[in-house]
Amino acid sequence: MRCKKMKNMARAALLALLFAAAPASAASGRVIGAADGDTLRVLINGASVRVRLVCIDAPERRQAFGNRARQALSKLVFRQNVDLDVQGRDQYGRTLARVWLGRQDINAEMVRLGLAWMYRSQCKNEVLRELEAEAKAARRGLWVDPSPVPPWKYRWANRRSDGKSGR
Numbered sequence: 001m002r003c004k005k006m007k008n009m010a011r012a013a014l015l016a017l018l019f020a021a022a023p024a025s026a027a028s029g030r031v032i033g034a035a036d037g038d039t040l041r042v043l044i045n046g047a048s049v050r051v052r053l054v055c056i057d058a059p060e061r062r063q064a065f066g067n068r069a070r071q072a073l074s075k076l077v078f079r080q081n082v083d084l085d086v087q088g089r090d091q092y093g094r095t096l097a098r099v100w101l102g103r104q105d106i107n108a109e110m111v112r113l114g115l116a117w118m119y120r121s122q123c124k125n126e127v128l129r130e131l132e133a134e135a136k137a138a139r140r141g142l143w144v145d146p147s148p149v150p151p152w153k154y155r156w157a158n159r160r161s162d163g164k165s166g167r
Contacts, residue, residue, distance in 0.1 A: 026083065026085065054087050
């Protein structure tokens with residue numbers, strides 16, 4: 001446990017140096033994995049960084065469309081070089097970012113495909129709102145379900161008694 005804590009502290013220090021060396025809101029790297037439909041692993045200067053796609057929330061892995069969302073995100077960016085518009089860190093230590101593959105906004109693409117919701121409580125992006133409405137009207141992805149359960153409601157309903165979300 002102590003070794004893992006020290007490793008995490010070393011990783012955090014390295015990431016702080018990486019982001020201090022680059023412009024405050026930019027980073028680039030190669031995608032090495034997709035944990036789910038809104039979280040990636042990106043290799044930046046030799047360090048594996050967990051990146052949470054900001055402004056969207058994809059279904060959880062055990063939720064309907066969770067695996068499909070992860071697979072779609074992986075298909076879009078796995079082994080690709082991406083640019084990150086870094087917007088901070090979340091409570092789990094993940095880097096919050098808008099992910100770009102060339103000129104394609106991957107966060108927006110997940111919403112357009114109907115595989116993620118716009119995270120309204122954290123984002124007021126009108127483009128995402130419109131893309132979500134279009135996906136819903138076209139019954140794309142998770143919108144084939146007449147009453148899809150948003151991931152934040154799913155997490156709340158399935159949280160464990162020990163206070164962990166079950167991620």
